[in-house]
Amino acid sequence: MNDLSHLKTTPLTEWHVANGGKMVEYAGYRMPVQYAGTLAEHECVRERVGLFDITHMGEILVTGSGAADWLESLVTNRVRKIDPGKVVYNAMCREDGGVLDDMLVYRLADEEWMVVCNAANHEKIVGWMKSKLPAEGVVMNDVSFETALIAIQGPSAGTLIRRLAQLEGCIADLDGLEFYHAFCHDGGAGRWIVSRTGYTGEHGYELYLPNGDALAVWEELLEKGADLGVQPIGLAARDTLRFEVCYCLYGHELGEDRTPLEAGIGWAVKLKKKIGFVGQEALVAQKAAGVPRRIICIEMDGRGIARQDAPVLCGGNPVGMVTSGTFSPTLKKALALALVDSGLPEEPLAIEIRGKSVECHETTFPFLSARTKGDPLAER
């Protein structure tokens, strides 16, 4: 057994260990990769409701009169004029258009914003933002280590969240909460942010909580959701769930060596924004010249599961590589996402799996349609 004791923990780590969570290192955290089994957990979210501890995500508050314009200059999507309570999916790029991270940007109040980034990129993003911070008018406050994050995802998520005692007075807010919107609530140990977002393609919520509230809320959700079949869900099922609906994952579809246009999130890049953003010139030039690579959806015809970095061949020639690949628990097929050259010739596709060329074909995006009405991640 690897020693995980030096890793960062969440307020729920002890609960995971005590309740059969198989713990692994993930982005410097000790996190549960599975409990009952990945396939059962995956099905639980697609058919019922599951709980995820995603406290490892980074939360950075940005406040001040200059916050709106400053954030607009750092991210690819339009965030400056959104209403308080709105959430927008974004990429943050380098000057050359390479993706530093993908992230959610929340407008919490007129002059208060929250950036939610990946755990693996948290230090990098905080450093990048600090290096771009203006002398006045904007204050950055990294609250990642005091903020817990619990995702409630699945068809019964709405029923379950309404049973939380803390949200008893918020039923009207929940009823009116549209996808990619959030509201703040004065909770037990401090402010809660109730967000109708997720990374599974199902209806669901993400609850940002002070660390001190996390364990009680987690246990309350499990207890009050017992009749709904609620289960804790590990990182492995989080990955298969997002994969089926083709949501990008940093380190797989996204990385610094490619642009958001190549990675298939061009819909979150607004090249005509009035306030220029870091990477804009490079992205405008790439679009004008033609985007050289793209992400495609692949279904295996031969036997085998393509994994990340497996070479993709077209007519026998290397044309790219697999970014994510697994056996889809819902569709019961071996599927893959791959970054390949644009304008491939009409020749047979194959993926090299452990030295063997295995036939496959391009299929339509996404593998599985998200069931979150108005889901911006599902638009293309």
Next chain:
Amino acid sequence: MVPDDRKYTQEHEWVQVDGDIGTFGVTDHAAGELGDIVFVELPGVGDEFSQGDTVGTIESVKAVADLFLPVSGEIVEINEAAVDSPEMVNSGPLDDGWLVKVKLSDPSEIENLLDAQAYQDLLGG
């Protein structure tokens, strides 16, 4: 669960010998560590291998594991049911979830494998 009617390897595989035929599979521990097994790739009947050769792979949703044949010989039977229903390897790795049968070319190789007690010790008691 480490029955003493067979031999084991450091790679968490087992071989049970009956005459000159060895039945090969993975242990409970291996199946549990891999998680839900969704793909099994096995060699063809008649293929010949030397001790330690890779004869196939088993894959879970998250991971891939190579199968190292711990004995030399010719494949005389493969478990088609496990290929069609890989979850059998999770539910019964020591019985219904066996993988291949080998005609041993050097039965003395069996002596080098771990007995149940040694394998139990490897697992940490």
